[in-house]
Amino acid sequence: MFSTTVIFQMTVQDDRRENELITLFQLQKPANATRSGTDAVLYFNGRYIPFELKSTTSYSVTTVRDFGLTHIQKWQDKHWLFGFYNKEGAKLNYCLYGSPQAMEKWIHEKEAYILPDYKLAQLAPELLTFNVLYKILGQKQIYTLEDARRLQKKQYTIQQYRNQMDLTQGYSPERMLAILKDRCRYLIERGSTLNNPHIPASYFQGWERITENHAQRLRELVAEFLDYKA
Incomplete structure (x- = not known):
């Protein structure tokens, strides 16, 4: 290191x-x-x-x-x-x-390598259901700010967390499922990146x-x- x-x-x-x-x-x-x-x-x-x-x-x-x-x-x-x-x-x-033409082949090779993962990042979150949410956070009528932070960690600012609230005291199951999908998308996209590819x-x-x-x-x-x- x-x-x-x-x-x-x-x-x-x-x-x-x-x-x-x-x-x-x-x-x-x-x-x-x-x-x-x-x-x-x-x-x-x-x-x-x-x-x-x-x-x-x-x-x-x-x-x-x-x-x-x-x-x-x-x-x-x-x-x-x-x-x-x-x-x-x-x-x-x-x-x-x-030139852009000279670099095109290398860029396209890298794009082809990571593109399936990015497609997965768009498709997989939509497969998540309320049952998945309940297994992670439990079944609740209202989810709290702490619940949301358990999912998104530091990926949201405090203002973003508050903007996501659709209930007076927190989040509905529908909104929390959307946050879970967002987290899933982030994790897959993050995992699909390459570590310093060489030319x-x-x-x-x-x-x-x-x-x-x-x-x-x-x-x-x-x-x-x-x-x-x-």
Whole structure:
């Protein structure tokens, strides 16, 4: 298990390398950027093109923890830049550009892997009945806030718990069954995520290595993709 110090050091290193790529390729940080959003944008021919930035000290590339359907939706139209560093992470050896078309095969492979679980997450909750609810919480005419918390734990805020109440002092069996279904859906979706799937070195076979004129070459490659897409 990583210590907090190690995780912090890794995050700092990732941020440093990400900023290096942004500078090298003359990209921009998007307004109100978050770690789950767009890493950088390229202003090109009057439009902002979103980029996902990844760096590695090996020949394969790690992606994200808890990879799920939201990442697939987020990445489908993204352009990618990969920075390949030496083992110490101090020297940039070369970069690769991945257009949405180039990354499509890998993304679709991951989507096909997790999609059955997500379909299960939509279908299974609807099979739950009052008998299942009664076996978990007992049969009651009114369920309390404590009952709801036994199901949803910290997945709801206190305001969300209160908004779900359909009775003066709590929840009807119908509303509690809906909360149980919501919990079931969450658990299956959570269990269907992949733990940091790698993009293997073999996937990049034949890709052009960018080692000089980084900003200019990137714009040439993006222009080629846009011409192809048109």
